Amino acid sequence: MMPLPFPAVEEPDDAARELGRKLFAGETQFVKGVVAMDGLPPADRMEVCFAGRSNVGKSSLINALTGTKNLARASNTPGRTQEINYFTLGEKGFLVDLPGYGYANAPLPVVEKWQRLLKQYLSGRQTLRRAFVLIDARHGVKKVDEDIMSLLDSAAVTFQTVLTKIDKVRKSDLEKSLRITREALAKHPAAYPELVLTSSEKGDGIATLRSIIAGID
């Protein structure tokens, strides 16, 4: 049989897990909220970012990774994060929480402004080593996700897909989302060939994601 395209990433071995644990055990601090490209912090270290539709769980994932409750502000209202929020990742780099795309509960001109910034950031940040594109495990990849993926293809930014909220999905629905997602990813050359399945609520996939980030130079 052909190997499954875009399999779920394997569990890290003990050494890789320990590297991830150590990296995220260091203090993480909020650096700044950025509203325009000229406000980005100096590009003097690597960074990874978290992109995805509004409400998919970007900010919650950053909190789960860093073992904090409110470092990144999460909420049930789509459009909660409206700036590009920078957090330190120990001495290594930055974690970047992005505003969502798609529907947002905010005035249209405001949404358009932050969407422009989001696109400029994703295609123009020299030190961005990997974009994690978050996909709700209940739905799989949608058209707006594909648009962002195409932008990342054009910018040659490697992106890795992270399914979120797996605690909320039935097994049959998860299978369906995975199928939709894998079919979509096959069209995108910048897609990293492994997926990560997560629940910020229950902790699934969090140690794995930490070790993945620790392994990015």
Ligand SMILES: Nc1nc2c(ncn2[C@@H]2O[C@H](COP(=O)(O)OP(=O)(O)OP(=O)(O)O)[C@@H](O)[C@H]2O)c(=O)[nH]1
């Ligand atoms: N059950 C469950 N709920 C989650 C999970 N991750 C996030 N949520 C919930 O989903 C909602 C949105 O989470 P956020 O982290 O604010 O989402 P976001 O992608 O940052 O949203 P925006 O900033 O608006 O783009 C919140 O009510 C979270 O509690 C998860 O793994 N499981």
Ligand SMILES: [Mg+2]
């Ligand atoms: Mg957010």
